[in-house]
Amino acid sequence: MLLSACTAEPPAKHYELTGQILAVHEARQELAVKHEDITGYMPGMTMSFPVATKSLMIGRTPGELITATLEVNGLVGTLVAITHVGTAPLPDNTNTAAMTDGILEVGDLLPDVALIDQHDQRRSLSEWKGTPLLLTFIYTRCPLPNFCPAMNRNVASIQKSLAADPALAGRLKLISVSFDPEYDTPAVLAEFAKTFQTDPAVWTWLTGNRVTTDRLAAKFGVSVIRGDASPTDVAHNLRTTLIDAGGKIVKMYSGSAWMPSAVLSDLRAVIK
Ligand SMILES: [Cu+2]
Structure with missing residues (x-):
């Protein structure tokens, strides 16, 4: 017993x-x-x-x-x-339905989508052609330190490294797209950008119509599921994408464990 x-x-x-x-x-x-x-x-x-x-x-x-x-x-x-x-139909506060349309992969081309930047200017993703680009998705109210805040720190760190390295300065543009556009207005993004010493010549924060940002996030493999509990009850993953000067996807980094130094070494390979 x-x-x-x-x-x-x-x-x-x-x-x-x-x-x-x-x-x-x-x-x-x-x-x-x-x-x-x-x-x-x-x-x-x-x-x-x-x-x-x-x-x-x-x-x-x-x-x-x-x-x-x-x-x-x-x-x-x-x-x-x-x-x-x-x-039953999916709740319309997620981008789950859009994800079933397929996700971009390495070798695919950056889609052209119209968004709005932190200076309240209309921007189209095709404007970034000609320079390699690092694109990620965040929302400013994210409360989880190892989620969006980690992406923002990584992108800020990359911006700093680019500025410090004459071989890389001007060779990579950075974009952070919000998937919470109702809260992340251009004005909110402009304030937020300051806390990361955003150099507007390098790093752009984008927002837009929620259908557009949800679909774009889905294309890049970012699933956004908004719960009912609170505005920050958002279940999402993280995907950051390196795109070459021709608009072709070179690499996708999942989660928040990737290192800024890995992106910089991938960038060196791209611009060689
Ligand atoms: Cu987040």
């Missing part, structure tokens, strides 16, 4: 969940689900859950309404059973 009590794992707990799949992350075997309250476990919210088996991923589509069993072992919750109960 004593022996089995010592060796037994704490039993996994099971909870029933009802919700809608907003995004399917095939490679990570995860589903982003907007779910209702899970009695005894957590309030309704949108989050990504790992899925127990590959077979449970088959046929999963954004918009699908599901019931599912969440198995919680310690801190980790995994979906171990999923039942399709219907489909």
